[in-house]
Amino acid sequence: MRPGVGISPGNVPVYYGGGHLKAVERRVKVAEVVLRWVIFGLGVLGAALVSSDTQVREIFSLEKKAKFTDMKALVFLVIANGIAAGYSLIQGVRCVVSMIKGSVLFNKALAWAIFSCDQVMAYTTLAAVAAAAQSAVLGEFGQSELQWMKICDLYGKFCTQVGEGLVSSFVVSLSMVSLSGLSAFNLFRLYGNNKGKCSGSW
Template sequence: MSYLGVGVSPGNVPVYHSTNMKVLDRKIKITELVLRFVILGLGVLSVVLIMTDSQVREFFTIQKKATYTDMKALVFLVVANGLVAGYSLIQGLRCAVSMIRGSLLFNKPLAWAIFSVDQVMAYVTVAAVSAAAQSAVFAKMGQSELQWMKICNMYGKFCNQVGEGLASAIVVSISMVVLSCISAFSLFRLYGSSKIKKALW
């Protein structure tokens, strides 16, 4: 009789089913690998879409060019997505190498390091997306009480491309949150497995 990879022997001693856990480990690693490269791809896409976005409007004889640097929230979003994309590339390569070599498990210090950085990256991406989304709402809807104009009425192309970049960043943020949960599970499972091993002795 077994449940989640742990069974009970006739002597009521917990038995660790290593085969089931190896399958679970491989599924977790595949999920992590896919998410790392999704974050890498969409993070780079978001950065490219926002950084290359610009639109020039002429007001009487004055030309005004809109770029992402005009909004500090977009600068923050670009930096955050650049960082998380670079980090995901490194971690994705680590996952790929560990799967090729067959070493799916890692030690506690490394697990703590990955968990900690994943948490930081998740918070940074969520904060960046939240700030950019709030700025996007003001640009789209304006704020009549503060006499803020609807900027997107004047810079429609610019706003549309920023919206595409923001949509990519939202997926990156959600994926990073899921990854932080996976790294937390991988970390605390190491402590759970040590308890099982102690019970066997």
């Protein structure tokens, strides 16, 4: 019988593949590090683009200034991006330290905490992007039934920069969703047949 092959109760060969599992886990960890730093970078970029966005127009001899605080959805987007960036920075540092030390600072309680936080951040960033996107659509196309004008016809630069921030935020939300899947893998593998072999090393 080849090493690493067992017989299941139904007499079907089962390959446990410890080495292969470790290689998969290493790729998952590298992907986690990359995603966390992408979220940090784009989260900061998205928050900076939206929060620094202003445009002044003169309408009927009156100066009107558009800023992100005029739309609560954009305020929510900036806050969500800031929280996601800060959280990902902390988790990214944890991952890098683990890689340098060659061990995982990991147990079931910590795995559950990371999984739960990743889930919350994924839902929060998705909700923020959805709310901001809805406001952006109204600003771009207006709502004739309610006599809401197309704000972007007046504040083109403002809307363009908000759009750039939305794109960055959208990538952040997709990355957070992917991370929640990776954290689920990291959590539930601790309950598998290889939990004793793989929970302490990369």
